[in-house]
Amino acid sequence: MRFLTPMAATLLVAAPAVAQTVSPATYVAKAGASDRFEMESSRLVLGSTKDPKVRDFANQMIADHTQSTQQVKAAAKQAGITVPPPKLEPMQAKNVAELRRATGTARDQLYMQQQRTAHQMALDLHQGYAQNGSSAPLKAVAAQITPVVQSHMQHLTAM
Structure with missing residues (x-):
């Protein structure tokens, strides 16, 4: 079982x-x-991982987070x-x-740990804004992104 650092735990509790x-x-x-962060860390791990599951996940992160960036930009422009x-x-x-400092399987493990924390924080951000945000276009896009982030978290749990 993995435990969060005190800083990560504080961020997770404060995020909602x-x-x-x-x-x-x-x-x-x-x-x-x-x-x-998702795209940069995923590109970094793609340069070194030998694990096909990590490679597939990292490729999915780049594709999905490129798309969510475009969605948020379009909604922001509309707003x-x-x-x-x-x-x-x-x-x-x-x-x-x-x-960057980690190598081999230690890098893969660190990447997966960071992804779990980052996705929980992203979920809190998007869910919170979808429920309580003040901009209708951004609330709508946050609601669209939330299930994608949830699916990433399920994928991480299954790995």
């Missing part, structure tokens, strides 16, 4: 409350950072929100750096 109160621009920024280029949040940048 944060998601309920974020502005449309903050939601767009956080969704963009989440997608960027009149300027979308800055996605930027990793500090914890995400730290995770990518840790992933």
